Amino acid sequence: MATVTSGAPAGAVTDLWVAAWSEALDELELDLAGAEAVLRDAHLASVGEVARAAAWHPRSDLGPLPAALHVRAQALLDRQLDTARRTAEAITRSRRQIAATRALQGRPADTAAVYVDAEA
Numbered sequence: 088m089a090t091v092t093s094g095a096p097a098g099a100v101t102d103l104w105v106a107a108w109s110e111a112l113d114e115l116e117l118d119l120a121g122a123e124a125v126l127r128d129a130h131l132a133s134v135g136e137v138a139r140a141a142a143w144h145p146r147s148d149l150g151p152l153p154a155a156l157h158v159r160a161q162a163l164l165d166r167q168l169d170t171a172r173r174t175a176e177a178i179t180r181s182r183r184q185i186a187a188t189r190a191l192q193g194r195p196a197d198t199a200a201v202y203v204d205a206e207a
Contacts, residue, residue, distance in 0.1 A: 101153075104149075105155060105156065107149055108149055108153055112156065112160060115167075116163060119163065122174070123170055126170065126174060
């Protein structure tokens, strides 16, 4: 949370606290929108996107969530959980498709017969 001088009115501190949380929720919503777009458009994320997501760390300077932002935060959490569920489903579908593709390929080339006895 932003530092406020000791002489600042309590309302100013509250305003800064709510603004900091609002900014953090804005950032989460942008990240979530990106994840939803990847699922919706069925394309692979770039290496940079994956690296950025893997490097994400929650902010630790915000303090408790202001009551005024509880509904927004809960809606964001619900969207995140739904996106996580859909991501797991997409991974499962992809693995099944890979397994089916491999099964259709038949024997690997290194186990194929090299000689055929045409006289037998």
